[in-house]
Amino acid sequence: MAGLACAELLVEQGHEVQLFDKGRSPGGRMSSRRMETPAGIAIFDHGAQYFTARDPDFASAVNRWNAQGVVARWPDARNDAWVGVPAMNAIPRQMARSLNVTSGAHVRGIARGADGWHLACGDGNAGPFDALVIALPAEQAAPLLGLYCLDMARIAVGVPSTPCWVAMLTFAEPVAGPPVIHGQGIIVWAARNNAKPGRAGPEAWTIHATPEWTRAHLEETPQFVAGELSGAFLAASGTDRQPLAAIAHRWRFALSGRAGRDALWDSTSRLGVCGDWLIGPRVEAAWLSGRHLARMILSENASSLCDQAMARSSGMA
Numbered sequence: 364m365a366g367l368a369c370a371e372l373l374v375e376q377g378h379e380v381q382l383f384d385k386g387r388s389p390g391g392r393m394s395s396r397r398m399e400t401p402a403g404i405a406i407f408d409h410g411a412q413y414f415t416a417r418d419p420d421f422a423s424a425v426n427r428w429n430a431q432g433v434v435a436r437w438p439d440a441r442n443d444a445w446v447g448v449p450a451m452n453a454i455p456r457q458m459a460r461s462l463n464v465t466s467g468a469h470v471r472g473i474a475r476g477a478d479g480w481h482l483a484c485g486d487g488n489a490g491p492f493d494a495l496v497i498a499l500p501a502e503q504a505a506p507l508l509g510l511y512c513l514d515m516a517r518i519a520v521g522v523p524s525t526p527c528w529v530a531m532l533t534f535a536e537p538v539a540g541p542p543v544i545h546g547q548g549i550i551v552w553a554a555r556n557n558a559k560p561g562r563a564g565p566e567a568w569t570i571h572a573t574p575e576w577t578r579a580h581l582e583e584t585p586q587f588v589a590g591e592l593s594g595a596f597l598a599a600s601g602t603d604r605q606p607l608a609a610i611a612h613r614w615r616f617a618l619s620g621r622a623g624r625d626a627l628w629d630s631t632s633r634l635g636v637c638g639d640w641l642i643g644p645r646v647e648a649a650w651l652s653g654r655h656l657a658r659m660i661l662s663e664n665a666s667s668l669c670d671q672a673m674a675r676s677s678g679m680a
């Protein structure tokens with residue numbers, strides 16, 4: 364979301380932007396997953412379950428998506444909750460439609476030459492680019508930043524994320540009870556995903572483990588985790604129905620910390636950073652951070668962290 368939001372504004376202002384994402388399709392932590400079951404195809408939002416829009420600019424973007432039919436309100440979660448329709452990834456997909464995105468492109472290294480930025484990407488290279496934006500979770504951004512701007516890398520290292528194991532269960536018939544379960548034992552949140560607006564398909568539940576349980580079982584297999592979270596869900600919902608299928612996904616960097624900044628931009632090296640972790644662990648924060656960075660790049664007036672650091676070390680500050 365942060366990278367897409369940044370690119371959208373830069374493109375609107377006439378810049379050429381190329382995005383590289385290691386995922387199979389755009390979405391990151393707003394991804395959705397399809398599972399074939401004997402009862403049909405189940406669809407899960409296995410990252411963000413819903414989002415809210417408090418900032419007026421973000422609320423305008425959400426209203427545009429609403430008019431395009433890619434979001435809807437989901438009052439079962441809370442009165443001000445929104446979800447993507449027919450799945451959470453509808454929003455990043457819609458944004459990516461008008462952008463130049465290369466999916467399945469794992470960036471393994473970055474290098475700055477006399478002609479600009481180059482990426483070691485998949486089996487090849489890309490570049491030169493006259494500016495580079497890193498829109499990754501803090502832990503994944505830090506090693507790339509470390510080579511070019513220690514101050515930015517230090518900020519990223521200081522903002523650790525909270526992990527989350529997520530189980531996805533399907534059932535042949537509806538599980539009785541409310542569509543959302545909060546805080547029951549090792550379950551921090553569970554939601555009937557087929558009851559979200561615009562969804563169809565068989566009974567499909569997404570179950571998030573607590574941070575404590577996730578940390579204690581971080582290196583377990585998905586099979587083990589799916590079994591444990593299924594058992595906890597059956598107990599919490601009071602059902603004796605067994606799931607048709609159960610899989611699990613580990614988000615190592617699920618919920619970000621807060622760096623207390625909007626975005627980072629170094630005008631000397633033309634290196635920028637955006638992502639939820641600059642502002643807070645929410646979809647809205649990721650969007651805002653991306654837009655802030657785009658404005659910094661466009662204005663070129665932003666103070667440069669690396670410039671300041673270099674000035675300090677040479678006694679010029």
Ligand SMILES: Cc1cc2nc3c(=O)[nH]c(=O)nc-3n(C[C@H](O)[C@H](O)[C@H](O)COP(=O)(O)OP(=O)(O)OC[C@H]3O[C@@H](n4cnc5c(N)ncnc54)[C@H](O)[C@@H]3O)c2cc1C
Binds near residue numbers: 364386412
């Ligand atoms: C389980 C869970 C529940 C959540 N619940 C909510 C919620 O209820 N409400 C809410 O507002 N938010 C929620 N969030 C948080 C929300 O999803 C994030 O804040 C937001 O999506 C972060 O967007 P981002 O662009 O900053 O990062 P990401 O979505 O993580 O995007 C980073 C992108 O970088 C790509 N990438 C990583 N490394 C590389 C590399 N080396 N090369 C190329 N590409 C790379 C990834 O594929 C990804 O697409 C939840 C998240 C999780 C995981």
